[in-house]
Amino acid sequence: MIDNILIAFQQTFTLQVFFIIIIGSFIGIIFGVIPGLTYSMALSLMLPFTFGMGPINAITLLVSVFIGGASGGSISAILIGVPGTPSAAATVFDGYPMTKQGKAGLAMGITVLVSTIGGLLSLVAMILMTDFLAKFAIKFGPAEIFALVLFGFSTICGLADNALFRGLAAGIFGLMLMTVGIDDVEGVQRFTFGRIEMLQGINLLVAMIGLFAVPHVIEVFHSRMNNEDKKSFNINVSKLKTNFPDLKFYKKYLGLILRCTGLGTIIGIIPGAGGTIAAFLGYTHAKNSEKDPIEKAKFGKGNIGGVVGPETANNAITGGAMIPLLALGIPGDPATAIMLGALLIHGIVPGPMLFVQNAPVVYSIYIVFFVAYVVVFFMQVQFIKQIVKCLAVKPHNMAIGITIMIVIGAYTVRNSFFDVYVMFIIGFLGYFLNRINVPLAPIVLGMVLGEVIESNYRTSMALSSGSFKIFASSPISLAFIFLIFLTIGLQIKKRSKDIKQQKMSLKN
DSSP states (O other), X not given: OHHHHHHHHXXXXXXXXXXXXXXXXXXXXXXXXXXXXXXXHHHHHHGGGGTTSOHHHHHHHHHHHHHHHHHHHHHHHHHTSOOSSGGGGGGHHHHHHHHHTTOHHHHHHHHHHHHHHHHHHHHHHHHHHHHHHHHHHTTOOXXXXXXXXXXXXXXXXXXGGGOHHHHHHHHHHHHHHHHOEEOTTTOOEESOTTOGGGGGOOOHHHHHHHHHHXXXXXXXXXXXXXXXXXXXXXXXXXXXXXXXXXXXXXXHHHHHHHHHHHHHHHHHHSTTTHHHHHHXXXXXXXXXXXXXXXXXXXXXXXXXXHHHHHHHHHHHHHHHHHHHHHHHSOOSSHHHHHHHHHHHXXXXXXXXXXXXXXXXXXXXXXXXXXXXXXXXXXXXXXXXXXXXGGGGSOHHHHHHHHHHHHHHHHHHHHTOHHHHHHHHHHHHHHHHHHHTTOOSHHHHHHHHHHHHHHHHHHHHHHHTTTOGGGGTSOHHHHHHHHHHHHHHHHHHHHHHHHHHHHHHHHHO
């Protein structure tokens, strides 16, 4: 173990890695700050830039973008009342009123502080829990792995936007996209429609760029054509600076910070829950735990607790979401799903064997995680005026730059214009799916986990001579199968209850 840690330090403590952390953190913050852009989009755009990098540098870039994006969304939420990312929506309730009261600097200082504390404490949880889960999961056979991955798949699809059937349909569509090309086992063509170009299959990176970036570009230009383009924000930043609270703040809110960190970490571990749920649960807990009736009445009007709760929780999910990714190979949200695809492309297979085959990589991720949070902290403190100026960039100008980046990125994947065409086709499809409220994250998850599901299923069937009894012969696989049906059943029950409530409200 000591040898692996020393190797990790040698790999990460270089000027090149530190420079990548600075660049990645800055990009993540910018994509988090600008409403409409997300760190999931930033991750998909950064993927092509990792092709010429080594595995450690590639992981460093993606992890730092992830952390910067998770922290950046609160800036616009506090200053202009528009969340930069969905996970910062709850911060608007009290962060923006504080700005209108002339306390923008204090709100920013509290946000930066609790975000860093929540993120770093979630790192501690990640270090402690990931190794434990990996040691347990390393004993799994093909049947157990199939049931485990299928459970993770059904969970994130079932929880996606509270739309069970749409989420599952999107996930199945992702599985279908994964099967395009030549079957690795039998060598037969699947869904190629007689096209030679389709033999190479649909590249995961191309699909992710199309799903996350193209719909945003289309939406911006559609709004522009209909004269619905958002006006640029005019913000007076001459007096803006980050102010930290006094010692009384720590005495009063330390318990809330610790509780919301635990809450956010747990939510991050659950596949499909995400930062938005964590933030609103953190806000609700902060409000319900306030014992002073006068202070409780201030929630929604500029209460500090209304900033502490959601910002601690939505940053704590960063460490939580990485736990199932590293230990089990199951991403906790769309961002970690993209990171899973990138790791696989660089020959790093997350899961129990990662700690056996590439242990230094795991420790390198821990180190990068810590350094990235420190860098993001100082960036938001020292360069807040410069960061806020990016809000003045007109959306259509940003969309033009993104279009250029995605075309170049899609082409460089395999030096093929066919991939560019595929990217736009999938992007237009993603835009249409967005319009009918079909979640896109399960599509990515289906493509990422599809190969694992298929290979372990076929291996299990080969070992059992085609008998399904192999999935019932292990208590672990049976437990996961039970959880799959339980998850889907609870979602169906919840959906039925929602429909009944809607019908009752219409009658009244």
